[in-house]
Amino acid sequence: MLINLKKLSRRDFLKICSVITASMGLPLSMMDKVFASLKNKERPTVIWLHFMECTGCTESLLRSTHPPLGRFLLEIVNLEYHETLMPAAGKQAEEVLHEAMKKYKGKYICVVEGGISTKDNGIYCKIGGKTALEIAKDVTKDAKLVIAIGTCAAFGGIQAAKPNPTGAVGIADIISKDKVINIPGCPPNPYNFLATISYILTFGKLPELDELRRPKFAYGRLIHDQCERRGHFDEGRFAKAFGDEGHRKGYCLYKLGCKGPITHANCSVIRFCDVCVWPVSVGHPCMGCTEPNFWDEMEPFYKPIM
Amino acid sequence: MSQKIIIDPITRIEGHLRIDVEVNGGKVINAWSSAQMWRGIEVILRGRDPKIAWLFTQRICGVCTTVHAIASVRAVENALKMEVPLNAQYIRNIILCAHAIHDHIVHFYHLSALDWVDIISALKADPKKTAEIAQSISDWSGNSVTYFKKIKETLKNFIDSGQIGPFRNGYWGHPQMKLPPEVNLLAVAHYLTALDYQLKADQVVAILGGKNPHIQTVIVGGVATAINPDNEATLNQERLDFIRELLLSVKEFVQKVYLNDVIVIGCLYKDWFKIGKGVINYLAVPDLPLDTKGTDFDLPGGTIFNGKISNYHPIKSFNDPYFRDNVAESVVHSWYKDIGTKHPWEGETIPQYTDFQPNGKYSWVKAPRFKGEPMQVGPLAQILMGIASKHKLTMKWFNHCVEKAKSLGTKLTVDDLQSTMGRHLARAIRASVLADLALKHLDLLEKNIGKGDYEIWNEIKFPSGEIRGFGFHEAPRGALSHWIVINNGKIKNYQCVVPTTWNASPRDEKGKRGPYEESLIDNPVVEPERPLEILRTVHSFDPCIACAVHILNKGKEVKRIKVL
Numbered sequence: 001m002l003i004n005l006k007k008l009s010r011r012d013f014l015k016i017c018s019v020i021t022a023s024m025g026l027p028l029s030m031m032d033k034v035f036a037s038l039k040n041k042e043r044p045t046v047i048w049l050h051f052m053e054c055t056g057c058t059e060s061l062l063r064s065t066h067p068p069l070g071r072f073l074l075e076i077v078n079l080e081y082h083e084t085l086m087p088a089a090g091k092q093a094e095e096v097l098h099e100a101m102k103k104y105k106g107k108y109i110c111v112v113e114g115g116i117s118t119k120d121n122g123i124y125c126k127i128g129g130k131t132a133l134e135i136a137k138d139v140t141k142d143a144k145l146v147i148a149i150g151t152c153a154a155f156g157g158i159q160a161a162k163p164n165p166t167g168a169v170g171i172a173d174i175i176s177k178d179k180v181i182n183i184p185g186c187p188p189n190p191y192n193f194l195a196t197i198s199y200i201l202t203f204g205k206l207p208e209l210d211e212l213r214r215p216k217f218a219y220g221r222l223i224h225d226q227c228e229r230r231g232h233f234d235e236g237r238f239a240k241a242f243g244d245e246g247h248r249k250g251y252c253l254y255k256l257g258c259k260g261p262i263t264h265a266n267c268s269v270i271r272f273c274d275v276c277v278w279p280v281s282v283g284h285p286c287m288g289c290t291e292p293n294f295w296d297e298m299e300p301f302y303k304p305i306m
Numbered sequence: 307m308s309q310k311i312i313i314d315p316i317t318r319i320e321g322h323l324r325i326d327v328e329v330n331g332g333k334v335i336n337a338w339s340s341a342q343m344w345r346g347i348e349v350i351l352r353g354r355d356p357k358i359a360w361l362f363t364q365r366i367c368g369v370c371t372t373v374h375a376i377a378s379v380r381a382v383e384n385a386l387k388m389e390v391p392l393n394a395q396y397i398r399n400i401i402l403c404a405h406a407i408h409d410h411i412v413h414f415y416h417l418s419a420l421d422w423v424d425i426i427s428a429l430k431a432d433p434k435k436t437a438e439i440a441q442s443i444s445d446w447s448g449n450s451v452t453y454f455k456k457i458k459e460t461l462k463n464f465i466d467s468g469q470i471g472p473f474r475n476g477y478w479g480h481p482q483m484k485l486p487p488e489v490n491l492l493a494v495a496h497y498l499t500a501l502d503y504q505l506k507a508d509q510v511v512a513i514l515g516g517k518n519p520h521i522q523t524v525i526v527g528g529v530a531t532a533i534n535p536d537n538e539a540t541l542n543q544e545r546l547d548f549i550r551e552l553l554l555s556v557k558e559f560v561q562k563v564y565l566n567d568v569i570v571i572g573c574l575y576k577d578w579f580k581i582g583k584g585v586i587n588y589l590a591v592p593d594l595p596l597d598t599k600g601t602d603f604d605l606p607g608g609t610i611f612n613g614k615i616s617n618y619h620p621i622k623s624f625n626d627p628y629f630r631d632n633v634a635e636s637v638v639h640s641w642y643k644d645i646g647t648k649h650p651w652e653g654e655t656i657p658q659y660t661d662f663q664p665n666g667k668y669s670w671v672k673a674p675r676f677k678g679e680p681m682q683v684g685p686l687a688q689i690l691m692g693i694a695s696k697h698k699l700t701m702k703w704f705n706h707c708v709e710k711a712k713s714l715g716t717k718l719t720v721d722d723l724q725s726t727m728g729r730h731l732a733r734a735i736r737a738s739v740l741a742d743l744a745l746k747h748l749d750l751l752e753k754n755i756g757k758g759d760y761e762i763w764n765e766i767k768f769p770s771g772e773i774r775g776f777g778f779h780e781a782p783r784g785a786l787s788h789w790i791v792i793n794n795g796k797i798k799n800y801q802c803v804v805p806t807t808w809n810a811s812p813r814d815e816k817g818k819r820g821p822y823e824e825s826l827i828d829n830p831v832v833e834p835e836r837p838l839e840i841l842r843t844v845h846s847f848d849p850c851i852a853c854a855v856h857i858l859n860k861g862k863e864v865k866r867i868k869v870l
Contacts, residue, residue, distance in 0.1 A: 055369050056371060056519040059368045062505065063508050068505075069501055074460065129314065163349070165346035165349045186520060242763035243532065247532050248540060249537055273512035273518055277512050278516060278517060279517055281539065282522075282530065283523070284530035287522065295362070301358050
């Protein structure tokens with residue numbers, strides 16, 4: 001018998017527990033144990049921290065269909081703290097955070113969105129009177145896993161661009177790298193984040209990671225390897241200006257500054273928003289947003305790499 | 307005796323905001339709005355190529371994605387005194403409409419509805435009665451008994467799971483929650499269904515913009531979206547058809563569900579049409595240009611002072627000196643060195659952090675003023691300009707609201723719009739107007755392509771020496787402007803005067819409060835420990851702090867803050 005635990009009411013759940021207990025011939029005192037093992041199916045707790053960011057990474061989740069955000073929140077994870085979505089504010093919000101950290105100590109997944117200011121003791125970003133730097137260290141300490149969503153949380157992001165006035169860094173720069181998974185992108189494709197969570201829940205292990213701790217299923221290849229305009233590149237057919245003949249024929253965007261040849265990501269494969277697009281498909285060069293320090297490293301954005 | 311309440315963080319907004327209020331006799335008597343983050347984007351822009359400024363500024367905010375891209379390219383184009391091909395204007399306009407519709411849907415259902423809707427109470431609803439209510443106010447085909455039954459079941463399972471995640475510690479059962487269970491269920495159902503429709507609006511943006519959030523097509527001089535009806539890799543008929551279907555579906559949801567939901571909830575919270583008025587000087591900029599120069603628009607903009615519609619003064623073009631010459635920012639109460647009130651081109655941001663001083667400096671947000679006055683911006687301002695200029699689509703949807711409210715026993719006037727609930731209603735009216743206009747601009751685009759015009763970009767060249775430009779956009783949260791000084795083709799100064807800067811503004815040198823602050827005066831607060839009413843009024847502006855603060859600080863630790 002297949003039981004969909006996610007759809008059970010509490011009453012049904014207890015009923016099933018007693019039926020299982022009885023049918024297995026176990027004494028009712030064993031019910032607690034059965035209950036506990038079934039209860040292990042409880043949704044994994046997520047604590048989501050927002051630091052120096054634009055909320056674009058959270059917004060990207062609003063654009064996902066597999067799973068849709070509603071099901072992700074109601075049936076897949078137990079999102080205890082997320083400033084953009086929670087009804088509680090101020091003191092009530094802070095309470096939720098502290099209770100969740102205590103209750104799920106050592107078990108929760110901490111998702112970090114945004115860079116962390118380290119200059120002048122991190123005073124450039126404060127929430128509830130504490131600096132992002134303090135909160136990041138405090139909340140990740142007892143997390144089982146830390147997922148950095150977006151290039152800001154992974155590598156410092158836009159605020160870390162020269163001259164980096166706030167001393168912004170990624171989360172792996174201030175805590176042990178070992179429990180961090182990076183999902184860079186500005187913002188990342190939401191499926192790279194969602195599938196990472198599902199991967200862990202389904203297979204019970206972390207996905208294979210590259211040396212920058214990015215899942216290989218999403219960042220294993222260069223964009224250039226899988227680009228639909230690669231044929232034009234190989235044949236030397238290039239767009240030379242926006243709207244010129246080559247551009248209108250869908251030729252390669254290398255000469256307009258495309259950074260696909262030096263950027264690791266799956267944009268051309270899974271595309272965005274379920275409408276079969278990514279920047280190159282509409283006619284704009286890739287800007288290399290999944291790579292560290294891309295705001296400085298990939299400049300000039302509108303000139304060829306070589 | 308008065309009591310001080312500090313709410314930090316204000317949640318369900320973008321960014322980090324703190325609100326302090328003083329309450330006496332169950333009413334707010336004083337208020338302070340304080341932004342708590344600085345990222346320094348404008349500092350990072352100095353010395354860079356103006357052509358790429360939009361890539362950076364768009365990252366000011368991912369909720370208001372696209373808006374800082376559009377304002378930025380318009381600022382550079384204005385400095386270069388250049389025109390933009392018609393196709394590029396139409397493509398940008400469709401993107402702007404679709405993005406704004408997405409944003410308004412999300413703001414109402416996902417960011418602010420829970421201030422008014424008690425999801426726990428929805429469990430007591432009779433789905434049949436909910437369906438009857440829903441069907442009596444709208445002929446939308448989705449409001450069936452089966453639909454509401456299913457939603458109630460999903461909700462029940464979720465709450466019974468004991469893991470209610472982000473919904474913990476909400477203001478459930480608060481005495482100010484006054485909707486009957488059936489209407490609560492209606493709103494919860496549409497909260498979930500709205501997720502599907504905001505996505506459709508987003509998909510329109512993505513088809514034209516390459517991705518979303520943070521589109522990658524708006525370039526200085528036009529757009530990068532290649533047009534060719536006879537090519538498989540460009541904007542062709544299949545793509546245009548896809549956009550049309552999505553827009554039609556979204557339009558139906560906005561005009562039949564979202565707008566009517568706001569009317570119904572508004573009529574059940576009638577008092578809130580009289581609360582939260584605040585600053586009654588309004589500013590909106592014209593948008594959706596119909597020509598290459600930006601002199602003819604589909605949305606009106608201008609100013610209204612003292613809440614008097616008859617005071618309407620239009621802003622007429624992308625280069626109108628009435629707008630250009632009347633914006634200035636004060637930093638007397640902001641954490642910057644006071645260099646006097648400055649025009650954005652002359653703006654400087656020298657940090658001077660002092661901790662929170664209610665009579666001194668207390669926020670990273672500057673205080674922008676128009677002709678020396680604080681201005682309220684946002685959908686309400688824009689709808690008032692529409693009413694003042696007898697804009698057809700605005701009148702059509704405003705009149706729809708008046709009629710609908712009348713059928714529910716509520717008399718609705720222009721004055722009622724100037725309130726906490728009125729801001730929500732104005733936003734829904736604006737979404738309805740934009741749903742019509744998005745399709746109009748798609749028609750215009752198809753017609754122009756049909757003429758054989760595939761132009762999307764005009765070449766740009768920076769002169770030597772100094773040039774200055776400004777670009778504005780009527781963003782979902784209101785009038786947004788970017789100001790750029792370019793020297794020898796490099797950025798010398800860059801300032802953004804954004805909607806939330808206008809609205810979240812602290813006091814100015816004359817001690818005049820900003821719109822959030824002013825609107826909180828006389829707000830009821832029945833339970834100081836759970837200051838739901840404050841959230842209602844602050845959320846009605848749709849705050850976006852990442853946008854509002856583009857400066858910084860040096861200084862000591864702000865003390866631990868919580869609801870006192």
